[in-house]
Amino acid sequence: MQVPKELMYTDEHEWIKVDGERAVIGITDYAQHNLGDIVFVEVPELHAQVASGDAIAVVESVKAVSSIYTPVGGTIVEINDALEESPELLNQEPYEQFIAIIEMDDPSDLDDLMTPEEYEKFCQAQG
Amino acid sequence: MSQLIFEKSRPHSNKMTIPPAEVGHVDINKTIGEEYLRTGELPLPDLNEVETVRHYTFLSKRAYGVDDGLYPLGSCTMKYNPKIDEWAARLPGLAGLHPYQPVETVQGALQIMYETAQWLSEITGMDQFTLQPAAGAHGELTGVMMIKAYHNKRGDRGRTTMLVPDSAHGTNPATANVVGYRVEEVKSDPRGLVDLEDLKSKLGPHIAGLMLTNPNTLGLFEEDILQISELVHGCGGLLYYDGANLNAIMGIARPGDMGFDVVHVNLHKTFGTPHGGGGPGSGPVGVKKHLEEFLPIPRVDKRQDKYLLEYDYPHSIGKVKEFYGNFGVVVKAYTYMRALGREGLKEASQHAVLNANYVKEHLRDTYHIPFDRLCKHEFVITAKNQMDSNGVATMDIAKRLLDYGYHPPTVYFPLIVREAMMIEPPETESRERLDDFIATMKEIADQAVDNPDVVKNAPHNTVVRRLDEVKAARNPVVRWEESGDV
Amino acid sequence: MRFTPNSDAVVQEMLNSIGLQQLEQLFDDVPDQVQMKRPLDLPPEMSEMELYSHLSHLAGKNMAAAEHPCFLGAGAYDSYIPAALDQLLLRSEFYTSYTPYQAEISQGILQAIFEYQTMICQLTQMDVSNASLYDGATALAEACTLAAVHTRKQLIVVPETVHPEYRQVLDTYAISGYYEPVFVPCPDGIMDWDRVAGIMNEQPAALVIQHPNFWGHLEPVEKAADLIHQAGGLLIMVVDPLSLAILKPPGAWGADIAVGEGQPLGNALNFGGPYLGFMAVTRKLMRKLPGRIVGQTDDVEGKRGFVLTLQAREQHIRREKAGSNICSNQALNALAAAIYLALLGPRGLKEVALRCHQLAVYAQRRLEEAGFPLLYEKPFFREFVVKTPDAAAINQRLLAQGMVGGLEVDGGMLLAFTEKLNRQDIDRLVATFKGE
Incomplete structure (x- = not known):
């Protein structure tokens, strides 16, 4: 299982990359592996205002469905259209494919996120 | 390869004739108006009756019913569907009734509905039943709506949460959500029963109720049911009985006596009506006195030997379905109940429970039994042993059963057990059929050791092999089109 | 009549093979307080022959709309079903x-x-x-x-x-x-x-x-x-x-x-x-x-x-x-x-729909001639409301004539026409409306 060092993580298995005022959000290798073959991604609504903890997207595999929660509030400024046509990209390159880019209202939302080390332990605890 | 009916279509081969109306000329361009008419051809398949009959006969041979063999599908009660029930439901005096006929012309039909409700009340220990819901999930919806109406009428609007055990059927949480409740899970304890401490910690003035299956989805009787009932009622909540597993306890114990306030039963499980390849079912709902006023309308009533449809219940939740429910299914269940009578119903439950314990005991040495206690009409085993030694999964075993002419058990449910197989051998199975099934399960377990690939790649003998579900879901083709694709 | 194939002797052998003596032991986990101490208060079993007469009797107490000219629709239609x-x-x-x-x-x-x-x-x-x-x-x-x-x-x-x-x-x-x-x-x-x-x-x-x-x-x-x-x-x-x-x-x-x-x-x-x-x-x-x-x-x-x-x-x-x-x-x-759509085919289905419409148009014209106009003067497919203050009385007369009348609604009667009806049925309907 890959857990890149330069990212931050949530307990819902999302990764976050901070780029100035912007947070890039995707799902982790652990998440894609547990979901199995991803068959559909309901991409977020562009320009939507979201609050921290909101479900912004849905990822479906054949036998499971998972909501993607944003750990940060703000405005969705970019979405990944490619996932609509090719949801399997999330299986193939989970850390190359983002779900949404959010312009953050309050960077302190990031304070609760896990470090790569913490996240790795968290996953091990989940088995 | 199997051809679709559309691929068999040939222009002008259908020779069904409809007699002319002989009422003079009617110009639909005027009577209806050109702007309202369909333009172009109606694109339906065009086949002669012979070809249509052969097509569907061919399709029937590629399906598998209870009449084909053992169907040990947990929580689904795939018992034999008596043929007399099919005959009864087709009687012109029952099948040919219009729902809006005057009540004096449908007295026999109303009597069947009235008596069916009475029988179900006695079997479950409830006070009154509605037959309107069309399926188990629909019954749940109706029951939970009544719970909400009950709290609302009392002005008790702070009850926002419905409790469901972590072993519950998926419909329970889905139903609670659809009715607008927040769902909270109650854990199972090491016995496989409701964890009383966890339940206590979740109770409070915000609890609308608890939805429970008893025996539960592990096939275990909730021994603490009276305590559970006291706890839930003590905090002002109501107790909902999911009747999926009623086949275990007819004439032995009644949900009403356990403290349940609302009950749904599945006529297509417990009362022998056929599943029809996925429906129609029927999910009558029974309630105790304090919930009667919320039952859907109309209710079938009887006054001075005359049956009638009564609409005047101002606190009713309303209608959950057109007309009065799946009457045709009710007729079959009624016929079934009358056939068995009081002793037959009890015997059905006793034999169902015996069959389950018999199969469980004889599989003990081969398969892992996660909750190894006396079971009711079903039990859960797992493919843990097979998984650990050769990576043979529950799905592989299920698919291998197909090669032997069995319908597999319910798999990967309940969710709290890994690699679960939930086996329900109903009372209509003879010992010989059970012995055959046990032998097959053992043979597959042996193969999982000696020749795991034959199990992992099963089925081998079916008309198609394992299907690519990922492809189906990624690029959905959900209808035929001339070009072959949507 | 029961559908439990195992005889008492077989049941006993099955019980013994799992270490039990009697069926009741299978329910030892059901707390005593919730065990039923009496038989279900229901009638005993029935043989198939008894069921046959009982259900025939119940069905016989009904009047099957499908076996009579039926003008009831309103969401359920008495269509012809091919054999x-x-x-x-x-x-x-x-x-x-x-x-x-x-x-x-x-x-x-x-x-x-x-x-x-x-x-x-x-x-x-x-x-x-x-x-x-x-x-x-x-x-x-x-x-x-x-x-x-x-x-x-x-x-x-x-x-x-x-x-x-x-x-x-x-x-x-x-x-x-x-x-x-x-x-x-x-x-x-x-x-x-x-x-x-x-x-x-x-x-x-x-x-x-x-x-x-x-x-x-x-x-x-x-x-x-x-x-x-x-x-x-x-x-x-x-x-x-x-x-x-x-x-x-x-x-x-x-x-x-x-x-x-x-x-x-x-x-x-x-x-x-x-x-x-x-x-x-x-x-x-x-x-x-x-x-x-x-x-x-x-x-x-x-x-x-x-x-x-x-x-x-x-x-x-x-x-x-x-x-x-x-x-x-x-x-x-x-x-x-x-199967119905396949049996009818595109031409057959169209002919059924047309026949329903034609019969409805014919009935509407005849009723209008007889002094029963449409309640709403609008185009229709196979159903319409005919204006009459006496829907209930007319329905009684129709029933007496062996016909199932329409749905009684405010100010009239909602009549439906399926392909099973014919011109004679409609002529009888109109005559009964007129009180003939």
Whole structure:
């Protein structure tokens, strides 16, 4: 299982990359592996205002469905259209494919996120 | 390869004739108006009756019913569907009734509905039943709506949460959500029963109720049911009985006596009506006195030997379905109940429970039994042993059963057990059929050791092999089109 | 009569083989306080012969509308069912099977549903159909939930020309909080245009149009479609599937969701059920469509096969996040509908629809000549309300003549015409109206 060092993580298995005022959000290798073959991604609504903890997207595999929660509030400024046509990209390159880019209202939302080390332990605890 | 009916279509081969109306000329361009008419051809398949009959006969041979063999599908009660029930439901005096006929012309039909409700009340220990819901999930919806109406009428609007055990059927949480409740899970304890401490910690003035299956989805009787009932009622909540597993306890114990306030039963499980390849079912709902006023309308009533449809219940939740429910299914269940009578119903439950314990005991040495206690009409085993030694999964075993002419058990449910197989051998199975099934399960377990690939790649003998579900879901083709694709 | 094959002796051997002596021990885990200490207070078992006479007797107490000229419709129609249909439905591989979760041994059922879905698309001219829902009314409720979830708005505009029972079910289902129905009075037999248009600035999620409506009349669909789409809502059409053989289908009107009662397609009256609700949507709503859906795929050898697909939408996966709790379809009724459509074919279905319309037009003309005009002067397909203050009395006279009259409504009687009726039946109807 890959857990890149330069990212931050949530307990819902999302990764976050901070780029100035912007947070890039995707799902982790652990998440894609547990979901199995991803068959559909309901991409977020562009320009939507979201609050921290909101479900912004849905990822479906054949036998499971998972909501993607944003750990940060703000405005969705970019979405990944490619996932609509090719949801399997999330299986193939989970850390190359983002779900949404959010312009953050309050960077302190990031304070609760896990470090790569913490996240790795968290996953091990989940088995 | 199997051809679709559309691929068999040939222009002008259908020779069904409809007699002319002989009422003079009617110009639909005027009577209806050109702007309202369909333009172009109606694109339906065009086949002669012979070809249509052969097509569907061919399709029937590629399906598998209870009449084909053992169907040990947990929580689904795939018992034999008596043929007399099919005959009864087709009687012109029952099948040919219009729902809006005057009540004096449908007295026999109303009597069947009235008596069916009475029988179900006695079997479950409830006070009154509605037959309107069309399926188990629909019954749940109706029951939970009544719970909400009950709290609302009392002005008790702070009850926002419905409790469901972590072993519950998926419909329970889905139903609670659809009715607008927040769902909270109650854990199972090491016995496989409701964890009383966890339940206590979740109770409070915000609890609308608890939805429970008893025996539960592990096939275990909730021994603490009276305590559970006291706890839930003590905090002002109501107790909902999911009747999926009623086949275990007819004439032995009644949900009403356990403290349940609302009950749904599945006529297509417990009362022998056929599943029809996925429906129609029927999910009558029974309630105790304090919930009667919320039952859907109309209710079938009887006054001075005359049956009638009564609409005047101002606190009713309303209608959950057109007309009065799946009457045709009710007729079959009624016929079934009358056939068995009081002793037959009890015997059905006793034999169902015996069959389950018999199969469980004889599989003990081969398969892992996660909750190894006396079971009711079903039990859960797992493919843990097979998984650990050769990576043979529950799905592989299920698919291998197909090669032997069995319908597999319910798999990967309940969710709290890994690699679960939930086996329900109903009372209509003879010992010989059970012995055959046990032998097959053992043979597959042996193969999982000696020749795991034959199990992992099963089925081998079916008309198609394992299907690519990922492809189906990624690029959905959900209808035929001339070009072959949507 | 029981269906438990094991004899007492075999039962005893089975008990012994698992270390028990008697059946009662199987219930040792049931607490004493909840064990029933008495037999069920029910009659004893019946032999098959006794059942035969008992059920025959009960059926004999009814008057089967289907065996008499029947002018009742209002959502359930006494259509002719070809003889081949029931014979096929009695194939026990169809009717005694379970939901086709095990695709490899259920290809027949899955293919039949795939074909049903296709036929519903052909009739409605919509992109995607599900495998059917409980009935027309609940299909409408599901459609309203879908529209509300999709548009993220709540208001559903429902003219009162929609079947009253559908409106009642819609009202009951509104407890979910997903949508809020607004019922619009329509005194003139078709939707009240001004009142409907007046609500369009209140952010509607959808407009529901039953067409032909409950009174049998044609609605101004084209204008209504523009209206709701401009307001950013969806158009939900409730349609009689038989009418689609000659009427412009929902897809051609620009409907986003089409639902209806499938009973007229080869399903017996059955005193109101089991029937089937059909539901079809545009492609962009596909992944929000409730209920089962069958899709085409390949097996490991590349052979075409069918599976239940898009299951991630469904309750057994979404559990407390599911927008619908439905976990069945009316498979056997959908099969009946598909077989019916196949037996009739495109020409046959069109002829049935035309015959219904022609008989209705003839009856309306004759009734008008006899002094019973339309209550609402509008075009109709196969149903209309005839104006009379004496509907109840007329119905009594019809019954005495061995005919099942129409539905008594305010100011008149709603009459329906199926292809089973003929000119003589209608002449008798008119004569009875006149009191002859």
